[in-house]
Amino acid sequence: MDLKFDDKGLITAIAQDEITGDVRMVAWMNAEALKVTLETGRATFFSRSRGRLWTKGETSGHFLRVRAVHADCDGDTLLLQVNAEGPSCHTGRPTCFFRSLDAEGRATDAPLPPANFLSFLEQEIEQRRSSTGTKSYTKALLDGGASKIGEKVLEEAGEFARAIAGETNERVASEAADVLYHLLVGLRLRGVSLQEVLSTLHRRSGVSGLVEKASRSVSTD
Numbered sequence: 001m002d003l004k005f006d007d008k009g010l011i012t013a014i015a016q017d018e019i020t021g022d023v024r025m026v027a028w029m030n031a032e033a034l035k036v037t038l039e040t041g042r043a044t045f046f047s048r049s050r051g052r053l054w055t056k057g058e059t060s061g062h063f064l065r066v067r068a069v070h071a072d073c074d075g076d077t078l079l080l081q082v083n084a085e086g087p088s089c090h091t092g093r094p095t096c097f098f099r100s101l102d103a104e105g106r107a108t109d110a111p112l113p114p115a116n117f118l119s120f121l122e123q124e125i126e127q128r129r130s131s132t133g134t135k136s137y138t139k140a141l142l143d144g145g146a147s148k149i150g151e152k153v154l155e156e157a158g159e160f161a162r163a164i165a166g167e168t169n170e171r172v173a174s175e176a177a178d179v180l181y182h183l184l185v186g187l188r189l190r191g192v193s194l195q196e197v198l199s200t201l202h203r204r205s206g207v208s209g210l211v212e213k214a215s216r217s218v219s220t221d
């Protein structure tokens, strides 16, 4: 299917963080910007105000490395899956979508809720930490510190190991959930973000971007 550029030769491009799933920014591309993006693996857009191409990060150094480009059903919007080198908004925020609308349509500053549930859970755990009042298992764990959380992680890991060895898939999922939850609590205790963990996994996985793919297909031919 052909892409549909509008009467000004532009198409909407959404940049989505491949690690967190968060939408980072939205901008315009013309055919040339898309070509440069596909060739260099760095998100490049068309600035309507400046009337020229601009590579995201050309002045800030906060490039968007593009892993893949997708088109929507009618071909008039592009989705770029990106690995972001630094914040994506010119305000210094990670994403441009830092405002939320109230019922009257007024925009007020509010961080973008996480696009994935593990990150949402991470925020919940952080909120429990500072909560006073109501009894919370999470808070009790955090108050118990590294020894208490460590003990639970070991216990749940043992239960998970037994589950994969000979219990139902439902039990495996349930024990895996326990391990993940206690891992997140341990990470919160130390102030290590889930994003940091995912970025570590991402680096190890060697997921390649457009440029690496292009250079590999050349060198292996």
Ligand SMILES: [Zn+2]
Binding pocket: 025, 088, 089, 090, 091, 095, 096
């Ligand atoms: Zn912005």
